[in-house]
Amino acid sequence: MTEILSGNEAIARGAWEAGVRLASAYPGTPSTEILENIAKYDGIYAEWSPNEKVAMEVGTGASWAGARVLVCMKHVGLNVAADPFFSVANTGVEGGMVIITADDPGMHSSQDEQDNRNYAKFAKVPVIEPSDSGEAKDFIKLAYELSERFDTPVLFRTTTRTSHSKSMVELAERPELEPLSGMTKNWTKYTMMPQNATVRHPIVEQRLLDLAEYAETSPLNRVEMGDRRVGILTGGAAYAYAREAYPEASFLKLGMSYPLPERMVAEFRAKVEKLYVVEELDPFLEDILRAKGIEIDGGKDIVPICGELDPGAVARCLHGAGVPGVNEDLLAQPTPVADDLPGRPPTFCPGCSHRPVFNVLKRLRPFVSGDIGCYALGALQPFNAMHCSTCMGASISMAHGMAKVLEPPRDPKDKIVAVIGDSTLFHTGINSLMDVAYNKGNILTLILDNRTTAMTGGQENPGSGQTLLREPAAMADIPGLCRDMGLDRVITIDPYDIEEVERVLREELAYEGPSVVIAKAPCVLQFKIKRAPYRIDSELCTGCKRCLQAGCMALNLLVDGNGGRKVEIQPDQCAGCGVCSQLCREDAILPPNPGETGLKGAYAKEAS
Amino acid sequence: MSTTQTDMQVAGAHSSGDEPGLERATFNMLLSGVGGQGVVLASYVLSQVAMAEGYDVKQSEVHGMSQRGGSVTSHFRFGDHVWAPLVTPGTADILLAFEALEALRYVHWLRPSGLLVYNAMQINPSPVAAGLATYPPEIDAQIQRAWSNVHSIDANGLAQRAGTIKAANVVMLGAVSDALPFQSETWEAVIRRVVPPKTVDVNLEAFRLGKEAAEK
Numbered sequence: 077m078t079e080i081l082s083g084n085e086a087i088a089r090g091a092w093e094a095g096v097r098l099a100s101a102y103p104g105t106p107s108t109e110i111l112e113n114i115a116k117y118d119g120i121y122a123e124w125s126p127n128e129k130v131a132m133e134v135g136t137g138a139s140w141a142g143a144r145v146l147v148c149m150k151h152v153g154l155n156v157a158a159d160p161f162f163s164v165a166n167t168g169v170e171g172g173m174v175i176i177t178a179d180d181p182g183m184h185s186s187q188d189e190q191d192n193r194n195y196a197k198f199a200k201v202p203v204i205e206p207s208d209s210g211e212a213k214d215f216i217k218l219a220y221e222l223s224e225r226f227d228t229p230v231l232f233r234t235t236t237r238t239s240h241s242k243s244m245v246e247l248a249e250r251p252e253l254e255p256l257s258g259m260t261k262n263w264t265k266y267t268m269m270p271q272n273a274t275v276r277h278p279i280v281e282q283r284l285l286d287l288a289e290y291a292e293t294s295p296l297n298r299v300e301m302g303d304r305r306v307g308i309l310t311g312g313a314a315y316a317y318a319r320e321a322y323p324e325a326s327f328l329k330l331g332m333s334y335p336l337p338e339r340m341v342a343e344f345r346a347k348v349e350k351l352y353v354v355e356e357l358d359p360f361l362e363d364i365l366r367a368k369g370i371e372i373d374g375g376k377d378i379v380p381i382c383g384e385l386d387p388g389a390v391a392r393c394l395h396g397a398g399v400p401g402v403n404e405d406l407l408a409q410p411t412p413v414a415d416d417l418p419g420r421p422p423t424f425c426p427g428c429s430h431r432p433v434f435n436v437l438k439r440l441r442p443f444v445s446g447d448i449g450c451y452a453l454g455a456l457q458p459f460n461a462m463h464c465s466t467c468m469g470a471s472i473s474m475a476h477g478m479a480k481v482l483e484p485p486r487d488p489k490d491k492i493v494a495v496i497g498d499s500t501l502f503h504t505g506i507n508s509l510m511d512v513a514y515n516k517g518n519i520l521t522l523i524l525d526n527r528t529t530a531m532t533g534g535q536e537n538p539g540s541g542q543t544l545l546r547e548p549a550a551m552a553d554i555p556g557l558c559r560d561m562g563l564d565r566v567i568t569i570d571p572y573d574i575e576e577v578e579r580v581l582r583e584e585l586a587y588e589g590p591s592v593v594i595a596k597a598p599c600v601l602q603f604k605i606k607r608a609p610y611r612i613d614s615e616l617c618t619g620c621k622r623c624l625q626a627g628c629m630a631l632n633l634l635v636d637g638n639g640g641r642k643v644e645i646q647p648d649q650c651a652g653c654g655v656c657s658q659l660c661r662e663d664a665i666l667p668p669n670p671g672e673t674g675l676k677g678a679y680a681k682e683a684s
Numbered sequence: 685m686s687t688t689q690t691d692m693q694v695a696g697a698h699s700s701g702d703e704p705g706l707e708r709a710t711f712n713m714l715l716s717g718v719g720g721q722g723v724v725l726a727s728y729v730l731s732q733v734a735m736a737e738g739y740d741v742k743q744s745e746v747h748g749m750s751q752r753g754g755s756v757t758s759h760f761r762f763g764d765h766v767w768a769p770l771v772t773p774g775t776a777d778i779l780l781a782f783e784a785l786e787a788l789r790y791v792h793w794l795r796p797s798g799l800l801v802y803n804a805m806q807i808n809p810s811p812v813a814a815g816l817a818t819y820p821p822e823i824d825a826q827i828q829r830a831w832s833n834v835h836s837i838d839a840n841g842l843a844q845r846a847g848t849i850k851a852a853n854v855v856m857l858g859a860v861s862d863a864l865p866f867q868s869e870t871w872e873a874v875i876r877r878v879v880p881p882k883t884v885d886v887n888l889e890a891f892r893l894g895k896e897a898a899e900k
Contacts, residue, residue, distance in 0.1 A: 080735055080743070236746060237769060320768040388774075417789055417820060418785070418820075420754050420786075457811065458814050621815055633812075
């Protein structure tokens with residue numbers, strides 16, 4: 077049976093067909109849908125771990141217990157999980173272990189475009205890269221065989237285009253599995269004290285040599301001979317682009333990017349007049365080839381190192397370097413018909429509880445140390461109220477460092493504010509907050525608690541009260557956690573009550589010492605919260621644009637022929653939160669029924 | 685309607701289909717719109733229809749931040765063998781735009797004789813809503829000036845007539861269906877299969893209205 081699946085769906089299917097028993101991950105674009113899909117299959121325990129390091133360790137433990145496991149993360153997640161990743165690279169596995177790293181060339185939704193093939197070389201494990209969904213499914217199954225045969229975790233690298241593109245996949249079934257019982261105590265292999273670790277290192281080095289030998293005849297790597305004037309060595313998404321751009325050329329397509337099949341490459345080199353390496357991001361394959369003395373006629377000197385490739389980019393750069401046989405249709409590069417079209421950047425959803433908080437932060441003007449989540453949109457217009465945002469959990473610890481070296485605040489706006497969401501707090505922010513409590517920090521930590529991991533599409537987290545498998549779960553109590561760490565100034569507020577947000581933030585900016593403010597309201601997108609729309613009394617609207625400082629998609633500025641300004645509300649967009657109404661000084665924005673207050677007060681019972 | 689039947693057939697004729705032994709060229713289609721408009725579901729229907737008709741299919745869109753009111757594009761390609769999941773600017777046979785500004789933004793992705801079908805409605809981007817930028821004035825006229833092979837559709841109005849504005853994406857599929865080499869039975873079977881059971885009739889009516897509007 078054939079189905080059209082995304083790369084992520086195909087990986088989930090392949091893991092199920094391979095008999096995987098456990099899958100763990102922390103959500104991160106473009107990897108998220110793998111676990112969401114794997115959770116639909118029977119026979120696999122799947123969980124959202126609080127962060128990627130935990131996910132890697134959960135997976136390692138299950139592998140050591142004999143199960144085939146899948147651990148998934150986006151590229152930067154592997155930075156978080158690097159410590160246990162290197163550990164299991166050293167110890168090896170019992171049940172097959174495949175680690176997905178979903179890289180994001182072009183940074184569609186990431187803070188960098190690091191090339192995680194480098195991690196394979198660094199940790200001395202093989203890395204496999206599919207070019208489409210069909211390969212993703214087939215290669216995953218092969219990856220488990222490799223993992224067990226060579227006693228190694230296997231790094232499986234996708235990119236945004238292989239994870240999110242859809243193509244045809246041939247489906248198969250899952251084998252019957254025997255139950256697992258009891259741990260085997262193999263302490264010399266799994267206790268990495270120096271006396272045991274020194275034994276492991278030469279084993280790992282030999283493993284790489286064995287894998288390189290395997291690569292010579294592996295079905296993962298293949299030669300497709302065409303026009304012998306042009307040889308292209310490539311893999312992953314870049315292979316598809318290069319095939320499109322140079323349909324008649326000869327290809328060495330590597331499904332395993334590390335270690336390389338040296339003889340296979342040398343033989344291919346000998347068969348073609350010129351050899352070009354086409355790869356996205358780093359000169360990973362190119363550097364290995366050059367180190368082995370294999371002559372190449374073009375690599376990163378002609379193929380861009382920054383950003384995502386596409387068929388047009390590959391066609392232009394090779395053709396520009398004089399490589400014959402280009403698909404000329406791809407060279408057009410037409411220009412947009414107008415260069416001044418307004419952009420359509422992402423923005424907070426109508427009704428989002430983050431909007432009123434950033435409206436107030438903008439007016440109070442502190443330095444805001446931000447984090448990773450929807451609330452990073454607070455850095456954009458009309459708020460411009462986030463001044464740094466780098467990696468998960470860093471908002472609090474970076475704010476703490478800033479406050480430690482700056483003069484004590486002379487004015488409330490001098491106090492540093494850290495803004496972080498609930499899922500990011502559980503991920504790694506909790507350690508940072510512990511540091512603030514322990515080392516007598518003087519920052520205001522603002523936790524935007526919407527009970528979900530919203531940016532990646534609403535995944536459960538330790539505060540959601542529900543697991544990935546839709547089972548009821550313990551619900552972490554954020555005020556309780558803060559107090560137990562020794563932070564006694566913890567205030568929960570209603571983000572939809574702008575007066576309350578402003579009053580509390582003013583007080584806490586003026587306070588000397590660490591304090592925590594929790595703005596708590598459920599995500600309107602994830603929990604489908606939509607109330608009757610507000611309306612505007614256009615007689616009363618003066619067009620002052622104060623409501624537009626809420627940055628809501630439902631509000632629209634109308635300008636008539638005489639330059640007169642009025643705001644209108646698009647009822648199909650409006651979620652009825654009432655934030656704009658609170659900002660209006662003319663009482664021109666009216667609730668659907670007199671006396672109603674939108675979402676203000678809707679969650680009062682939960683506030684403590 | 686600004687397009688003749690002959691123009692509509694240009695894109696369809698490009699996939700030089702039925703002669704045995706002749707490889708069918710890859711057909712390129714770009715869909716553009718705004719998060720929440722159903723661009724992704726429309727792409728899914730197209731992929732399923734093309735697969736049911738025996739084509740190789742590749743389709744690509746970017747998830748993530750696009751769900752917060754940002755621009756959404758989806759690349760859809762089919763043929764005997766499709767390599768890349770991405771359409772290259774200047775090679776699209778069809779641009780199916782779900783909103784006027786998103787038609788103007790991507791119209792240069794069409795190959796010279798390519799067909800633009802767009803939903804003649806406006807959704808303000810957030811900078812426009814906030815009074816920080818202006819929506820392009822007289823956008824329909826701008827689109828007509830920029831491209832000759834254009835078909836504009838009141839997809840929201842037609843969807844409303846079919847029963848729900850949510851079916852505007854299926855109206856768009858109906859409007860573009862004559863330019864694609866797929867059988868109407870295949871369209872119907874796929875729509876029946878992928879939409880919620882209670883909405884089958886509404887969606888089939890939406891498809892019919894879109895198709896009818898394009899034929900006028």
